Amino acid sequence: MLNKSDIREFLYELVKIDSVSGNELIAIKFIQEKFSDLGYNSSLEHLGESSVNLIINNIKQPDLLIATHVDTVPIICRPRIAGELVYGTGAVDAKGSIASIYYALSRIKFLPSGVSIAIFSQEETSGGGAMNYLRDHKPKLTLILEPTDLRLSNRSFGYLEVLFNISSDYYHPDLVPRKHLENTSTMRGLRVLERVREFSSSNGLTFAITNISAKGDSFFIPNQCQIIINFHIPIGRKALELYDSLKDFLREKISFYDDSLLQLIDFSDPFETPFTQEAMGILRAYKKVFNREPDLISFKSWSDANTFHESSIPSYIFGPGDPSLAHNNNERISINDVISGGKFLEELIREFS
Helix, strand or coil: CHHHHHHHHHHHHHCCCCCCCCCHHHHHHHHHHHHHCCCCCCCCEEEEEEEEEECCCCCCCCEEEEEEECCCCCCCCCEECCCCEEEECCHHHHHHHHHEEEEECCCCCCCCCEEEEEEEEECCCCCCCHHHHCCCCCCCCCEEECCCCCCCEEEEEEEEEEEEEECCCCCCCCCHHHHHHHCCCHHHHHHHHHHHHHHHHHCEEEEEEEEEEEECCCCCCEEEEEEEEEECCCCCCCCHHHHHHHHHHHHHCCCCCCCEEEEEEEEEECCCCCHHHHHHHHHHHHHHHHHHCCCCCCCCEHHHHHHHCCCCCCCCECCCCHHCCCCCCCCEEEEEHHHHHHHHHHHHHHHHH
């Protein structure tokens, strides 16, 4: 049976392995060997030369699938240990959850025949790991491990990702006529952002700007400005309906609007999953480990749970770590939280024995 020091060392070593989305093979091989040392054999699903899923108990229709992902965004936080905290890109999202699985597996004698565990790749980019799994599998119930501060979520936000292509003529940066200054691509971009804020406020939405680019040099003001925006879609709203509303709003509010201004990149609707009889084991395990009824929350980001929901599979979300620290230059997680998450997974697995 593993102790706190073992779990901290496992997580630290895993965080040190670069597993940026699309390059997960080495991290998966590390996990596979560590799981094997506990007596658990696993199989691999290859997504590409350096991208694989790992599955324990690879059956087509498990009663319960516990899944998370090993891939990360590009490295912005270097690994280190500070007391009970492990720092590093991926520590929260979602290698801490893999450490919770590792802890749980060390405390049970065997995995029940109806329970599968999967470590996916490519979650941060295409979601390809989960989609590849779903080609040949249909679990009856899925628990997706993402950082929730050890709270349970049965509902998740969706998202709407759009690209603004803003054009203008070229202008000399020093000699641009005053009457044309407001029509440069960059100034038009500012007006677009003002209208996006107005649209979001009137529709009760929040959004994030994920990219702004306007490449030029000292000889001219650029004639192209691109802005990528991710709208967070709450429960009860439809992403494509909001996209159509956004187009209508901009058409009315922006004088230079044309059909090339706004482009749909990707979207996913929000979802809410009721607790069916089959899912009662999740609630029982939570109450037993944490000695309280779960405080059900909305998970405010897309995850593989959205993909499973879109395949009509009941999906819930849980995991150790503060979600606000994901994709952060101070990303970190407490080993105590990791172990608490592991204790919940241990009890959940026993519920399905």
